[in-house]
Amino acid sequence: MTAVAFDRVSVTLEDARVVEHVDLAVEDGEWLGLIGPNGAGKTTLLRAVAGMVAYDGSVRLWGEEVGALPRRQIARRIALVPQVPLMPDEMTVLEYALLGRTPHLSYAAKVGEADLDAARNALGRLELTGFAQRRLGSLSGGERQRAVLARAIAQDASLLLLDEPTSALDVGAQQQVLELVSSLRAQSGLTVLSAMHDLTLAGQYADRLVLVDRGRHVASGTPAEVLTEELVARHYGASVRVLNGETGVAVVPLRRSRPADVED
Amino acid sequence: MPVRWAAAALAFLLLATLLGLGLGPVGLGAGRVARDVLSHVPFLHISSPLNGTEDAILWQLRAPRVVLGLLVGAMLASAGAAYQGVFRNPLADPYLLGAAAGAGLGATLVIAYGAADDLRPVAAFAGATVGVGAAYALGRSVGGRSTAALVLAGVTVASFLTAIQTFVQQRHADSVQEVYAWILGQLDTSGWTEVLIAVPYVAFSAGVLLLHRRLLDVLAVGDEEASSLGVPVARVRFLVVAAATLGTAAAVALSGLIGFVGIIVPHAVRLLVGTSYRVVLPLSLVFGAGFLVLADLIARTVISPAELPIGVVTAFFGAPFFAVVLRTTRTVGP
Numbered sequence: 001m002t003a004v005a006f007d008r009v010s011v012t013l014e015d016a017r018v019v020e021h022v023d024l025a026v027e028d029g030e031w032l033g034l035i036g037p038n039g040a041g042k043t044t045l046l047r048a049v050a051g052m053v054a055y056d057g058s059v060r061l062w063g064e065e066v067g068a069l070p071r072r073q074i075a076r077r078i079a080l081v082p083q084v085p086l087m088p089d090e091m092t093v094l095e096y097a098l099l100g101r102t103p104h105l106s107y108a109a110k111v112g113e114a115d116l117d118a119a120r121n122a123l124g125r126l127e128l129t130g131f132a133q134r135r136l137g138s139l140s141g142g143e144r145q146r147a148v149l150a151r152a153i154a155q156d157a158s159l160l161l162l163d164e165p166t167s168a169l170d171v172g173a174q175q176q177v178l179e180l181v182s183s184l185r186a187q188s189g190l191t192v193l194s195a196m197h198d199l200t201l202a203g204q205y206a207d208r209l210v211l212v213d214r215g216r217h218v219a220s221g222t223p224a225e226v227l228t229e230e231l232v233a234r235h236y237g238a239s240v241r242v243l244n245g246e247t248g249v250a251v252v253p254l255r256r257s258r259p260a261d262v263e264d
Numbered sequence: 265m266p267v268r269w270a271a272a273a274l275a276f277l278l279l280a281t282l283l284g285l286g287l288g289p290v291g292l293g294a295g296r297v298a299r300d301v302l303s304h305v306p307f308l309h310i311s312s313p314l315n316g317t318e319d320a321i322l323w324q325l326r327a328p329r330v331v332l333g334l335l336v337g338a339m340l341a342s343a344g345a346a347y348q349g350v351f352r353n354p355l356a357d358p359y360l361l362g363a364a365a366g367a368g369l370g371a372t373l374v375i376a377y378g379a380a381d382d383l384r385p386v387a388a389f390a391g392a393t394v395g396v397g398a399a400y401a402l403g404r405s406v407g408g409r410s411t412a413a414l415v416l417a418g419v420t421v422a423s424f425l426t427a428i429q430t431f432v433q434q435r436h437a438d439s440v441q442e443v444y445a446w447i448l449g450q451l452d453t454s455g456w457t458e459v460l461i462a463v464p465y466v467a468f469s470a471g472v473l474l475l476h477r478r479l480l481d482v483l484a485v486g487d488e489e490a491s492s493l494g495v496p497v498a499r500v501r502f503l504v505v506a507a508a509t510l511g512t513a514a515a516v517a518l519s520g521l522i523g524f525v526g527i528i529v530p531h532a533v534r535l536l537v538g539t540s541y542r543v544v545l546p547l548s549l550v551f552g553a554g555f556l557v558l559a560d561l562i563a564r565t566v567i568s569p570a571e572l573p574i575g576v577v578t579a580f581f582g583a584p585f586f587a588v589v590l591r592t593t594r595t596v597g598p
Binding site: 099105 | 478479489
């Protein structure tokens, strides 16, 4: 079944058309990577899926129009990991993961044992069990990102939206976080839609890529089909080498030429 | 909530209440007061150790005052905690946000123009709403979400409303005394009337705030993310601000301007139990109630037989405490 279906979706923000007639589909259980240069509209597309921005056209979640779903119903199906999550320094990791239970609790309901279990379980799956009582302000970048993912897992949604999940991390933490996402997906059949700048990581982890530029869907397919030297040059204005490995595609930026007048 | 903290809060409340009832110009003794209270419980068959005059002092003078202190303290402390949560600002407080100054203006207008006393809470609420609304709008327009901008806007609005309030007060010389005594903050009651007026406002406001304590934790991650977690952010913010403002207004209408309770109590509670509003809000309510009764005890005994305004006592302890909070607040600044 199709998890997310965009049909001629356009978004206008403050008189600027940031998304223009985009069609795309994310299949159930798939990891689809959105790539594109800065300002291409990747984040806006994610926000449209989450019902957080008004759009023209149609965005359907497992057949239901996002704009017609109540906020809490959307939150039970979609967990959004924002690019820069607001993480209160003094909050403990367990309290933070517990916030993921919000869509499952009615307005004035208390947190119950089942919610605590779900939050602890989420911490366990992200290898954060020992961090339950640590304050968010004391975590490293990779630990923080795992805490955000734990909140998303506690939310028990079927679709995970990742907006630049690794842009603030070092290369080791980047791999650790994406491997965890990958294993969570394998364990529970999560569907993942991610927006990523790092083309190599996108090419290694996503099943399929959609390239957007200036609000338009310009290419899609397997990483090898989308990440070509020619497409990257055209849409990013970048000079790159594309390497095909066993686990996917790697994109290596290379300087066009060395200036002649620089001495070594 | 950790059971031991709930027990500690209730023990503190009980102790403060017994001290408040027992101490004063006529010492009744906390132990004798406790026995007297138990003597009113049916089927216990405990005889009261108090004579007729002492009994009248206890039930007609002290008890209403202590109960009003409990109500006002509970309200100011829980409203402070709620404002801090909803504005994501550790420095928010009914006084710094202009709520109290607005309520003061509303109540002064009622006193000065000789309207019915029943109107005082309503006028105070209208004034408080104007105060908070103006402070929030001004803060947003100059500093976005910066904590300092909201507080500075609150101080600005409060100064302006206080200026109008002083103007009205001076124009009506006949009621200056009454307004002035009231402004400085006092829990001076004449029997149970004020207490009975306060109960419905405080019960309603505190009830609404307690109902939202879990959602206040969700608001801590920002409007956008709270919304992505399914929370109707605008509705929650509106209800919490309205309830906190209504409660503050009722407290101000009855007891005048008693500052810093909404800062001291929630911050002290956070130091003990962490930051989750699921725990901070109910504990602030209970500790706030006991705290204000103790502050009132100091106010009426330290220069006995004269009384200090209770607002002077809370400011004396609260201002240095606020300075400490200000120094340790990491999120200040644009």
